[in-house]
Amino acid sequence: MLIKKPDDITPSDITPESNYLSRRQIIAGLAAGVAFPAANVRAATLPLAGDLGDVKKSPLSTDAKPNSWEDITTYNNFYELGTGKSDPAKNAEYLKPRPWSITVSGEADVTGTFDIEDFIKPHTLEERIYRLRCVEAWSMIVPWVGVPLADIIKTFKPNSKAKYVSFETLYDREQMPGQRFRVLDWPYREGLTIAEAMHPLTIMAVGLYGKVLPNQNGAPMRLVVPWKYGFKSIKSIVGIRFSEKQPPTSWNMSAPNEYGFYANVNPEVDHPRWSQASERRIGASLFAKRAPTLMFNGYAEQVASLYDGLDLRRNF
Amino acid sequence: MPGSKRWSTLQRVRYIGKPIVFTLCLVPFLWIALTAFGLTGDDLGANPVETLMDYFGTLGLRFVLIALAVTPLRKLTGWAWLSLFRRMIGLFAAFYVSNHFLVYLILDQGLVLGPVIEDVVKRPYITIGFTALLLLLAMAATSTFAMRRRMGKRWQQLHNSVYVVGILGVWHYWWQVKSASDILEPSIYLLVLCLLLGLRLYWRLARPRPVSRNANRANPEGAA
Numbered sequence: 001m002l003i004k005k006p007d008d009i010t011p012s013d014i015t016p017e018s019n020y021l022s023r024r025q026i027i028a029g030l031a032a033g034v035a036f037p038a039a040n041v042r043a044a045t046l047p048l049a050g051d052l053g054d055v056k057k058s059p060l061s062t063d064a065k066p067n068s069w070e071d072i073t074t075y076n077n078f079y080e081l082g083t084g085k086s087d088p089a090k091n092a093e094y095l096k097p098r099p100w101s102i103t104v105s106g107e108a109d110v111t112g113t114f115d116i117e118d119f120i121k122p123h124t125l126e127e128r129i130y131r132l133r134c135v136e137a138w139s140m141i142v143p144w145v146g147v148p149l150a151d152i153i154k155t156f157k158p159n160s161k162a163k164y165v166s167f168e169t170l171y172d173r174e175q176m177p178g179q180r181f182r183v184l185d186w187p188y189r190e191g192l193t194i195a196e197a198m199h200p201l202t203i204m205a206v207g208l209y210g211k212v213l214p215n216q217n218g219a220p221m222r223l224v225v226p227w228k229y230g231f232k233s234i235k236s237i238v239g240i241r242f243s244e245k246q247p248p249t250s251w252n253m254s255a256p257n258e259y260g261f262y263a264n265v266n267p268e269v270d271h272p273r274w275s276q277a278s279e280r281r282i283g284a285s286l287f288a289k290r291a292p293t294l295m296f297n298g299y300a301e302q303v304a305s306l307y308d309g310l311d312l313r314r315n316f
Numbered sequence: 317m318p319g320s321k322r323w324s325t326l327q328r329v330r331y332i333g334k335p336i337v338f339t340l341c342l343v344p345f346l347w348i349a350l351t352a353f354g355l356t357g358d359d360l361g362a363n364p365v366e367t368l369m370d371y372f373g374t375l376g377l378r379f380v381l382i383a384l385a386v387t388p389l390r391k392l393t394g395w396a397w398l399s400l401f402r403r404m405i406g407l408f409a410a411f412y413v414s415n416h417f418l419v420y421l422i423l424d425q426g427l428v429l430g431p432v433i434e435d436v437v438k439r440p441y442i443t444i445g446f447t448a449l450l451l452l453l454a455m456a457a458t459s460t461f462a463m464r465r466r467m468g469k470r471w472q473q474l475h476n477s478v479y480v481v482g483i484l485g486v487w488h489y490w491w492q493v494k495s496a497s498d499i500l501e502p503s504i505y506l507l508v509l510c511l512l513l514g515l516r517l518y519w520r521l522a523r524p525r526p527v528s529r530n531a532n533r534a535n536p537e538g539a540a
Contacts, residue, residue: 075362083498085363138363273439273492275431280424286352286364289426 046120046220048098052207054125055145060201061129062298066209067140067283073214075282077134078235079183080169080176081216087178088216095175095236097220106242109157116220120206122155123147127210128203128224133265133297135229139279144224145207150198158194158242166191166247167223168239176236184250190234191247191261192225195306201226201299204237227299229263260316264307265297269316329400337401341408344375345415368419376413377485377505380452383409384482384512391519403459406478410456413485417449441491448484451477482509 046052066072078088081095100116129143153165171187173179179186196202205224206213213219218235225232231251241247251259258272267277278290296303307315323331348371350356352364360367383405390398425432435442455475458464464471486509489502 071362086361138366273441275435275439277431280363280365282362286360286368286423290424 046117046206047212049212052125052145052210052212055207055210056124056126058126058128060302061127061143062131062141064129064131064141066129066143069209071283072140072142072208073216076217077136077230078178078216078218080178080186080188080236082178083183091177092215094177095170095215095219097215097236100220100238102221102238102240104156104240107159107162107244108242109159110155119152120147120204120221123151125207126203128205128226130201130224130226131297131299132226132230132233133279133293135231135259135263135271135276137271137274137276137279137293138282139291139293140282142224143209144203144205145210145213146203146205146224148200149202149204149223150200152204153194153197156240156242161244162194162242164191164193164243164245164247165197166239166241166243166249167234167237168241169234170236170238184254187238188234188250189248189253190223190232191249192232193306194242196225196303199303199306201302227265227296227303229265231259232263262307262310262312262315264303264312264316265293266295266312266316267293268295269313325397326400329397333397333401334404337404341379341405344371345412348372365419365423369416369424372412372416372419373489374501376409376416377489379405379409379412380478380482380485381505381508381512384478384509388512388515406452407456407459409481410452413449413452417446441488444484444491445488448481448488451481451484455481479513482513 074089075085076088077083077085081088081091098116101113102116102119103113104111125145125147127143127145129141131139132142133139158165167190169188170176171179192202203224204221205218206221208214208217213222218233218237221237222235223233223237232249246261249259249261251263252261265276270276276293279293280290281288294300347356348368351358352360352368383402386398386402386405390396421427421432436446437443455478458467458471458474467474486502486505489505490499493499493502
């Protein structure tokens with residue numbers, strides 16, 4: 001039986017069409033540079049493939065040498081495209097990153113469904129070379145290209161009830177063959193507190209090495225939260241929702257004793273089945289030593305204050 | 317084997333069978349060693365340490381299961397000479413599991429013993445894997461005929477722990493799997509293990525009760 005369960009009624013369902021059409025004009029206005037007079041860098045266009053053009057360098061980038069394109073695009077987790085590390089690259093062709101739209105809903109003044117182009121265009125693309133620490137205790141350095149999530153969020157004018165932001169990956173078994181297996185409760189869901197989402201380190205990535213983000217890395221648009229374990233950085237996003245309550249998140253739903261909502265990189269709090277004190281750097285030689293894992297993946301200076309007074313052992 | 321009529325079965329196993337089986341058992345090791353040096357056109361991937369660890373671990377488990385399959389195969393086929401390969405296969409199981417552990421100890425943990433001891437003590441799947449390794453090494457160390465003779469009855473008791481090794485090995489693999497779809501491979505090993513142990517249980521239960529004067533006689537064939 002294929003009776004579709006009705007989704008929860010969202011504020012956008014109640015919003016008259018004329019309203020959100022006018023909201024789209026607001027967004028279009030932003031695209032024209034009204035709210036973001038980024039003087040010297042032109043508004044980003046988002047090609048389907050190839051180079052992203054001028055990309056601003058960021059002082060938030062690490063100086064460490066990035067992993068190779070090969071490492072980053074052939075060794076990663078993206079269960080929607082298979083559970084093996086090389087499966088996402090092999091199954092990348094199934095995913096069609098155009099046309100692509102993103103639905104924004106919940107506690108915000110501007111909600112609705114937006115095309116990926118309109119979504120990214122108003123903002124300035126930046127290169128962010130970040131450390132990436134997987135919960136499985138391996139790590140990479142990745143030169144992402146993206147937009148600060150805060151810039152994107154501001155355009156939707158979340159209201160005072162917006163305490164959390166949640167994200168959803170595309171659910172489509174044709175494009176994501178891994179979803180034919182109930183490895184997780186699809187679609188993949190992730191969430192952040194609004195403070196985490198607004199933090200300058202948090203970005204929506206649309207590129208890698210100055211090029212359009214490859215499908216296996218979460219095209220056309222994925223989250224990157226560098227001080228959290230990689231699974232928080234949800235890929236191929238089609239939904240963004242502002243909420244008052246903490247949203248359910250996929251790995252936490254699947255194994256709540258192993259994966260918390262926060263999932264901050266923390267060498268002092270082990271995974272129940274393995275140590276998080278050290279990590280293996282991908283791309284290093286066979287004889288390279290493990291590197292010690294740093295608190296908040298080395299971003300403690302910037303983000304530790306977000307968690308003042310929070311017991312990180314309990315809120316792992 | 318036509319043309320070798322003058323040879324006994326024992327000689328054929330010793331001079332033809334064993335060298336062939338030995339070489340076959342060594343092929344996976346040679347393959348990965350050559351791959352590590354880039355001589356097979358393949359490489360160890362982005363995470364070579366993980367590749368090696370998984371490779372040797374899987375091989376070790378497969379050899380344990382092959383060793384456990386020898387006796388049931390012998391009973392089903394009636395080929396008594398199959399038993400003559402059992403020790404070699406068991407030794408290869410110990411060899412590959414040792415490699416698995418050495419990759420973890422040397423390449424992954426860089427011979428820093430603190431975290432290794434912590435892993436063995438604190439992480440149940442490593443505890444059971446390590447236990448299986450110790451049992452395999454104990455069996456390997458006592459695998460000579462001289463040791464067998466010297467240990468008498470206790471030899472059989474020790475070598476019966478190969479059943480425990482099979483269970484621990486599958487369990488060790490099963491426990492570190494992250495999600496439902498990755499369970500496919502350990503499920504296959506579990507199925508094979510259940511079949512191999514189930515056959516033994518079936519034969520034991522189906523066997524007619526021994527007559528009283530034989531009741532205490534040790535099984536002359538060793539582990540069944």
